[in-house]
Amino acid sequence: MTAPFDQQITFLYAEDPAPSWRFYEEVLGLVLAQDQGTCRIYAPAPGGRAFLGVCRARGPRVTDNPRVQGGAIVTFVVHDVEGWHARLVAAGVETATKPSFSEAYRVTSFFFRDPAGYTLEVQRFERPDWPAPARA
Structure with missing residues (x-):
């Protein structure tokens, strides 16, 4: 069996990436x-294990619904x-x-969009069974 991955990058695409970069x-x-x-x-957290890439898109977005096949929500x-x-x-x-508690998932969270329309x-x-983040 192979070892787990060393790092992970999620890539987001914007027709005009400059506002997203800012x-x-x-x-x-x-x-x-x-x-x-x-x-x-970008490195959203210390430790160099997970990254977020923001790149120039090659075409327009098909849908703003992040919960369809091919959609994405980036969670920090x-x-x-x-x-x-x-x-x-x-x-x-x-x-x-606003920040609110979800009984179904046992998380407190809120949502917003970046300049390219991605849901963040x-x-x-x-919940105690979520692994605590490693501290750098």
Whole structure:
């Protein structure tokens, strides 16, 4: 049996990626790990195991519904969900929801969109069986 993967990258695509790059760098404060010209890869958490790439799209988006086949929701896991909500609202980001608890999933979270229309979520697990993040 092969070992688990060493790293993971999720790629998002935008017809005009510059506003998304500014959003991820300036509003969310993600660390730029690599600039490839038409694609920038960010490190959302310390440790160098998971990354988020934002690249120039080759065509327009087909649907804004993230819960259909081919859709995506990018979730950032953090303890201070309420603090992140306040930070984003103060930065002028329109959130779809306020932080709320989901009994079905036992998480507290809220949703918003990036400049390219991707659905993003900030979430805290409210369950002891979720693995704690490694600290750098």
